[in-house]
Amino acid sequence: MNHMNENTKSVPAGLVCAPMVAALALLFTGTAQAAVPGITGTGTAGTFNLVATQGHITQPDGASIYSWGYGCAAGSSPSFVPYSTGAFCPAMQVPAPTLVVTENVPFTVTLTNKLPAAVGNTSLLFPGLTLVSVSGGVPGLLTQEAAPGGAVTYTLLATTPGTHDYLSGTQTDLQVEMGLYGAVVVRPATRPAACSAIGNDVAQRLGAGNPGVDYRLAPSAYDHAATCYDREYLTQWMELDPAIHRAAEAQIQAIASCSATPASPCPTVLDVNTGSYHPAYFLINGRSMPDNMDASYAPNYPNQPYNANPHMHPGDQVLVRIVGQGHWQHPFHEHGNHVRILARDGNLILSQTDAAKLGGRMEFNTDTTPGQAEDGIFYWSGKGLGWDIYGHTPGNAGNPACIPDANGYYTTASGASASSPNYYEWCADHNHPLETNPVGSVASGGPATLFDPLVATNGLWYNGTPYLGPQAVTRSRGPTPLPPAGALQNPPAESGIAFMWHSHNEREITTNDVFPGGMLMMMLVDPPVWYIDETL
């Protein structure tokens, strides 16, 4: 990865080498995707038993950072959604377990405070949800709190679908920084008739004889026909100042080991300076790049179970749930296309004159704001490129048809088989060559002369061609082991095309001064022939 090469000038080689090796090792652990993993409560009403404890999270530079987190209380048995294979919910995780609930169905959350006594009380806030009742606990400024060793139970109701954050309501500047935050996903009460019970993409995979599984939490984001989706991802954006974590840990240890004398009594509460905030880590779902592209529930992150590694097929309507945590805004730039904003904090934005139409903006940068959640729809289809993304050539044996449906795409509506390798191709560009010169069995006559491959540097996610999918790669240059050989992030059988999704306050795509890292993930558009297994 040529980015990696840059490090040699940014940081003394001795400092960077070990984390680089570690990062590279992680990079090569294989591809992984995940939908929006979370838990539903036990019982029909949905009861969540959370506990707040201390622990450590890890970062790709090798740092182990003392943190506090919410996890599942011992003995509680949450149900994992959308899949349970390999899923776990430890006693402490960052971010907290994603709570998956349903619109207009009350649920309860019991929080037990097992943080060190010096931390004092802790509590939960659910912005945007209705607090129906509270039991137990002790009074606090913003809400009822759990004293050390104690518990508090909140009964809540979500009156609209959508995405929200939840977080500590006690000494929030310190407790949230330390890791006490998470997300709530509220599923709509009803499925709009226009939204298929099973995602389009899943239906397509089932048709292909693959073990298609529906990884969506619901067929639509809202009770509205314009919010159907095929795939979904949740990202929580948070910075981390390691000095605050070190100070908290040191003070807790000092308090625990303090032996008081009459002349110098022991401190009993923390006094951590959060005023000189200077973050050095920039996290998506609690992890920095490249860790965030390892699988959800990967065993090497026992306290950071959630990844951020979006994959999609052409034309998939992809629901992105974006949650701002922490102190700062982050301009989240989605390469590849815009995002249509559906809603903010669970409030669907519709046209003022026609409630059947959406009113939210289209953005290529979706700002994440602390305490705010946005839902949006993204897709990538290659519409309007002007050339055939599959490198089709009429003269080739087996060149597939591309019959446009009403929208111009090749789909079941225009007679495509569910297993068509060019499902959802933009037909107006079918067979149109890109390259001036013939390459492999891709015909000549296109507008562009490509560069000499000997004078370019290739990336880890590059499939070696301008085209999408293993058949197209074979047709053009062949599945050539271009350097770097064996780019396992996008192996020949996959041959997807990659786009970077990242914070465009670019210094945040670093990990404690080392580039690359931080708030960065690679989104892959995979060819229809590549099955996107979200349990990996």
Place this chain on the structure above:
Amino acid sequence: MLSSQLLCRGFAALILVLFTLPAGAQSFMVQCPSTTPLHPAAISNSNLAVPLTEAAEPAYQGPMVTNATVGGVALTYTLNGGAVKCQEISGGDGYMTEADGNQTFMFAFGPLSGTDLIQHGQPGTLFAADFNNYYNSPTLPSVCGPAAPASCASAGAAGITGTNITDPTYNPARATSVNGAITDPATIMTVGVMNGNIPAPLFAFDEDDEFFLTLSNVGMIMRPDLFETHTVHFHGYPNASSFYDGVPDASWAINISASATYYYLAPDAGTYFWHCHITPPEHLQMGMVGQLYVRPRQNRVPAGTSLYTASTTWYQQDLRTACLDSGNSNGTITPDILCSTPQPAINTGFTHAAGYKYAYDDGDGSTRYDIDVPVQIHGFDPNFHFVGMTFNPEGFADMKDKYFLLNGRSYPDTVTPGAIGTEDSDGRTRFSQPLPTLITLDSHGGPGGTGQRALLRIADLDVTEYQTLASLGIPMKLVGFNAKLLRDQAGNNLYVTTNSITLGGGESLDVILDSTGIAPGTYFLYTPNLDHLSNDAENFGGLMTEVVVK
């Protein structure tokens, strides 16, 4: 054994042949075809001394299906007008001068075509006929010469400042061409080294154009320890190609002493921008950031055309841009949730007149304006730039901008006319800050004696923090956001009248300043992030410029 060796060698040779076929004989390779399958008719320029403008674009009269034989195969293309446009840039380094006089090192892009236009604050994008009218002048561009603005030819050390470099390829038999592409490899190096500009060369073209952008990596002469590749990321392009997206992890990056050409069919109209995507926190902070806008089809409809009719019968009938949700000949359409511009809810009866310009294909004339004003917001951390000029590692977590730039300048340089030059390590002064941000509006100079309207095409490329720009005295009308018209799916305009806008890094928006009814005088655009009204230690300046209403 012999035969297997032969076979092996033959195979290797075959692979070599396969992979070297598309490459030219040299690593610098500039391309700009006069015609393509989509645009089979070349557009010529009868007076090469004056580059063609968008007025030479063919009229837009809706989508037209054409048949073409490409590579011996019969294919069908949908043509919406447009033309072949080209531009060439260098990727390397250079110096600029901050408003407090601090000479600052940059990693930067510079112009290798349209050089005279760029030097005069214009877009450097050319029709193929002008691009291929290769550069021909007794002296090379970029270095400040006798014809340069006064501020560019300031005196310097050793008595050689302002001395031009003779062009060894000059052909007196050919007419002078000061904007054509520089294609000779030695000349690319001679001009490209220390050629960096802030902002990087301005790209501007029309919807439906094919844009060929050649990037030649000339290396960074001040940092010979680096082997930096560079790329171009077309930020915000809808349905972008990964191959031409400029992300080195996802595709490729061009090495030193070589060229690559990016190819895009122009996307939907709007204000985009571009930047290098190698080690973004470093290369963006160091200055590799430029502006880009795409003019709408609506500029090209014949005079007298109803814009509403153009939207409903042409624009919405092209599947690429359609936002329809009713049936067409193929069946029931699903509305594209990311379609470009819905037709307006109301027919305002607006009729196009020759010379009218619009920000978007609005169908109602509501984004008509008179003057394009590209505005790039950026920030430089002098410590990071100094460390970047030396051979030391740069820190990212401690990055703190101290200069706040509008088009690569802080106030009062933002209102200095003409290009600003900086003396380089060879004693020559090269223009590196070509773009003032002085906005002049005639309050009776618009159609029918109305006030002129300026379209501020604002992009923020700061890599550290959010910035706000406010207008003192003239309301801002926000009409576009992230290269999309602000309009809901039902066709209602969602414009916002405000006095300030806020952007994070990597964001763009469109603001119209209308001088109608504004009293003559000088008004200000400034940042209410008050600590950004400074030039490092000077408690004055920063992110501010003037709007002069006459």
